[in-house]
Amino acid sequence: MTGFSAEWLALREPVDHASVDARLREKVAGLFASRDVLRLTDLGSGSGSSLRGLAPHLPDRQVWRLVDYDRALLDHARGALSEWADEVIDAGAELQLRRGHKHITVGFLQADLSQGVAASVTADADIVTSAAFFDLVSEPWIARFTEALRARALPLYAMLTYNGQETWSPPHAADATMLAAFHADQHRDKGSGPAAGPEAAGLLAANLLSRGFELYEAESPWRLGATEARLTEALAEGSASAVAATGAVPHEDVENWRVARRSAENCIIGHRDLLALPGV
Numbered sequence: 001m002t003g004f005s006a007e008w009l010a011l012r013e014p015v016d017h018a019s020v021d022a023r024l025r026e027k028v029a030g031l032f033a034s035r036d037v038l039r040l041t042d043l044g045s046g047s048g049s050s051l052r053g054l055a056p057h058l059p060d061r062q063v064w065r066l067v068d069y070d071r072a073l074l075d076h077a078r079g080a081l082s083e084w085a086d087e088v089i090d091a092g093a094e095l096q097l098r099r100g101h102k103h104i105t106v107g108f109l110q111a112d113l114s115q116g117v118a119a120s121v122t123a124d125a126d127i128v129t130s131a132a133f134f135d136l137v138s139e140p141w142i143a144r145f146t147e148a149l150r151a152r153a154l155p156l157y158a159m160l161t162y163n164g165q166e167t168w169s170p171p172h173a174a175d176a177t178m179l180a181a182f183h184a185d186q187h188r189d190k191g192s193g194p195a196a197g198p199e200a201a202g203l204l205a206a207n208l209l210s211r212g213f214e215l216y217e218a219e220s221p222w223r224l225g226a227t228e229a230r231l232t233e234a235l236a237e238g239s240a241s242a243v244a245a246t247g248a249v250p251h252e253d254v255e256n257w258r259v260a261r262r263s264a265e266n267c268i269i270g271h272r273d274l275l276a277l278p279g280v
């Protein structure tokens with residue numbers, strides 16, 4: 001398990017929603033504007049952030065399948081979505097929600113995606129979505145996944161894939177060493193082989209292109225300043241702890257960096273959004 005906490009996901013959600021490239025999102029909206037019902041499968045759904053961010057831009061009737069291996073996060077998603085909705089019409093195994101004009105059915109699937117993309121994951125979907133997920137899986141997994149998309153002619157909208165670019169201000173002497181150690185740690189195997197980490201966005205694009213998909217890409221960096229100080233602090237803590245656990249950087253350097261970065265004035269964390277449409 002990668003162990004993402006609901007608190008961390010809640011902290012990043014408003015920044016994620018503000019960072020997603022609006023033009024690419026509008027392109028997704030335009031593709032499906034004439035649909036009566038749109039069916040989406042969201043991979044690594046966490047607390048349901050993708051649904052809350054995208055639903056206002058999509059047709060009035062939506063059916064979402066949220067897939068995650070973390071039972072606690074799926075349960076958290078149920079609660080968070082029920083609070084977000086104006087009305088919970090039916091809280092059976094599937095949630096039936098109304099938010100403004102949107103009528104949204106939400107199904108929850110607990111599945112370890114590293115073990116394969118079972119047909120049930122993508123069955124009936126018109127599009128597969130994800131946010132901040134592909135850095136966790138391996139290159140062979142990405143190859144098998146994109147092949148499954150090709151076989152079913154399914155579009156993919158992958159938001160906020162970490163691309164390894166970080167700029168912290170003011171600069172710190174240990175920035176480059178810490179980033180290199182953090183990236184090395186990101187390649188740790190999370191179940192499907194060495195994880196793609198900061199190479200994920202490039203690997204995803206190359207695999208989709210080689211399978212005939214048409215790609216649209218855009219940068220979607222976090223730009224964190226004074227308003228996002230809590231997220232900056234949590235990010236610095238997370239990166240420093242990950243590096244400390246590797247033992248690759250002297251303890252004193254990690255701690256100096258941790259203290260300086262917890263109160264960084266601002267930082268930019270690079271992400272990439274990608275929309276892939278199957279070839280005809």
Ligand SMILES: C[S@@+](CC[C@H](N)C(=O)[O-])C[C@H]1O[C@@H](n2cnc3c(N)ncnc32)[C@H](O)[C@@H]1O
Nearest residue numbers: 004044045046049068069070112113114131132
């Ligand atoms: C960085 S979080 C992003 C969550 C959510 N998409 C968001 O943007 O808030 C990555 C998510 O992927 C899930 N995840 C990681 N590896 C997984 C796997 N092998 N199978 C299913 N879910 C996985 C985690 O439990 C977590 O919810």
